[in-house]
Amino acid sequence: KLPYAEPFRIKMVEEIRQSTREEREQWLKDANYNLFNLKSSQVFIDLLTDSGTGAMSDRQWGALMTGDESYAGSRSFEQLQNAVEKITGFKYLLPTHQGRAAENVLFSVLVKEGNVVPGNSHFDTTKGHIEFRKAHAVDCTIDEAFDINDLHPFKGNINLEKLEEIYKSHPKENIPFCLITITCNSSGGQPVSLENMKAVRELSNRYGIPVFFDSARFAENAYFIKKREKGQENRSIKEICKEIFSYGDGMTMSSKKDGLVNIGGFIALNSEEIFRKASNFTIIYEGFITYGGMAGRDMAALAVGLDEATEFAYLESRISQVEYLGNKLIEYGIPVQKPIGGHAVFIDSLNFLPNVSRAEYPAQTLGLEIYKEAGIRTVEIGTLLADRDPETRQNRYPKLELVRLAIPRRTYTNNHMDYIAAGIKNVYERREEISKGYKITWEPDLLRHFTVQLEEA
Ligand SMILES: Cc1ncc(COP(=O)(O)O)c(/C=N/[C@@H](Cc2ccccc2)C(=O)O)c1O
Numbered sequence: 001k002l003p004y005a006e007p008f009r010i011k012m013v014e015e016i017r018q019s020t021r022e023e024r025e026q027w028l029k030d031a032n033y034n035l036f037n038l039k040s041s042q043v044f045i046d047l048l049t050d051s052g053t054g055a056m057s058d059r060q061w062g063a064l065m066t067g068d069e070s071y072a073g074s075r076s077f078e079q080l081q082n083a084v085e086k087i088t089g090f091k092y093l094l095p096t097h098q099g100r101a102a103e104n105v106l107f108s109v110l111v112k113e114g115n116v117v118p119g120n121s122h123f124d125t126t127k128g129h130i131e132f133r134k135a136h137a138v139d140c141t142i143d144e145a146f147d148i149n150d151l152h153p154f155k156g157n158i159n160l161e162k163l164e165e166i167y168k169s170h171p172k173e174n175i176p177f178c179l180i181t182i183t184c185n186s187s188g189g190q191p192v193s194l195e196n197m198k199a200v201r202e203l204s205n206r207y208g209i210p211v212f213f214d215s216a217r218f219a220e221n222a223y224f225i226k227k228r229e230k231g232q233e234n235r236s237i238k239e240i241c242k243e244i245f246s247y248g249d250g251m252t253m254s255s256k257k258d259g260l261v262n263i264g265g266f267i268a269l270n271s272e273e274i275f276r277k278a279s280n281f282t283i284i285y286e287g288f289i290t291y292g293g294m295a296g297r298d299m300a301a302l303a304v305g306l307d308e309a310t311e312f313a314y315l316e317s318r319i320s321q322v323e324y325l326g327n328k329l330i331e332y333g334i335p336v337q338k339p340i341g342g343h344a345v346f347i348d349s350l351n352f353l354p355n356v357s358r359a360e361y362p363a364q365t366l367g368l369e370i371y372k373e374a375g376i377r378t379v380e381i382g383t384l385l386a387d388r389d390p391e392t393r394q395n396r397y398p399k400l401e402l403v404r405l406a407i408p409r410r411t412y413t414n415n416h417m418d419y420i421a422a423g424i425k426n427v428y429e430r431r432e433e434i435s436k437g438y439k440i441t442w443e444p445d446l447l448r449h450f451t452v453q454l455e456e457a
Contacts, residue, residue: 189341
């Protein structure tokens with residue numbers, strides 16, 4: 001038996017450059033201690049996000065050259081429509097410029113003030129688009145997801161009792177849909193099992209509630225089903241994807257993740273009625289319904305990307321690299337969410353920095369220390385991202401206070417993974433000295449983590 005190796009070779013490279021610790025300390029000060037404000041030239045290894053940061057293949061670059069920029073009826077739209085239907089089975093497609101735009105269009109049709117939208121953990125913009133409409137996102141994820149050492153293979157699963165509790169305590173007109181996020185980003189890139197999706201579908205049918213998927217990392221979810229769920233090991237990724245989507249009425253997609261492109265999103269669904277209504281919002285917010293904020297060439301590249309992303313060999317190499325980094329950190333004794341997620345390793349900053357009070361944002365503190373140490377940019381998935389309670393305006397302290405190391409697709413080598421692990425180990429060895437965190441000097445009303453400004457506490 002031979003080990004796996006990447007099912008691709010590299011044909012283009014982009015230079016990255018190291019800096020000095022002194023430079024980085026100054027740059028952080030200039031950035032108001034918000035890693036989003038760093039220039040890319042100030043970052044050696046960029047793990048801020050796996051969204052739109054991956055490498056396209058030569059076939060995708062080729063598709064760019066033959067994109068059809070017709071305003072209506074583009075050939076590239078048809079190519080994308082065929083790819084989406086082949087993989088998901090959904091008949092109607094509305095392209096958008098990215099995932100939150102798909103949420104904006106779909107939720108403009110389905111989400112009304114006072115509504116309740118249950119599911120597993122809704123991610124930041126998805127929750128933002130629900131709360132922006134004065135509706136409530138309710139997290140019904142299983143409890144095991146919040147214990148980083150529990151090895152439950154599907155920590156993205158929905159707790160059916162919690163979900164049924166919601167269905168029983170609200171009239172169905174007040175629950176526009178149940179949203180299943182695959183994989184579940186906020187709980188650590190954790191997958192949802194087919195069995196759970198099927199059970200959610202059956203329960204929702206009993207109460208007459210539609211089911212939608214937030215599908216940003218659906219291919220990685222399918223990979224975990226194939227690897228971990230009994231009876232799935234001999235099925236192709238594409239077969240598993242088809243079954244996944246058979247349990248939903250539709251999906252939103254950030255193509256910047258498992259679409260393997262740098263920009264793009266879409267809505268796909270089966271209901272002609274919702275498609276008609278959503279089309280109006282697409283025309284208002286995005287563009288005509290056969291391009292929706294995407295260039296023809298980007299739709300052509302996305303059609304190829306969806307096909308590549310749903311191939312086992314690609315997923316095995318992508319996910320094995322994340323696992324490789326996760327296992328190195330575990331070897332160093334660093335507390336991380338387990339099992340290792342599909343797109344990222346999530347460090348438990350409460351365990352890592354016990355001397356930093358929660359009110360001083362320990363995950364942000366750790367992210368800044370990792371950048372100072374090694375020029376690696378990460379992101380906080382904790383109290384800053386959780387935003388304030390819309391009513392009380394108090395901080396909402398989530399169960400998990402995480403630093404996410406999101407690994408871009410087909411971009412870094414395992415030498416970079418070794419470098420990342422070594423940099424974090426250095427911080428871990430001096431963790432006792434870190435006792436002061438940060439405080440907010442300015443924040444916006446919504447989705448504050450992108451633009452918040454901080455200073456040393
Ligand atoms: C499950 C899920 N659903 C929808 C969307 C919106 O899609 P879009 O509008 O971004 O295309 C996202 C975006 N996720 C980005 C957001 C982010 C966070 C921190 C730093 C940079 C970017 C990420 O997780 O990295 C998502 O994860």
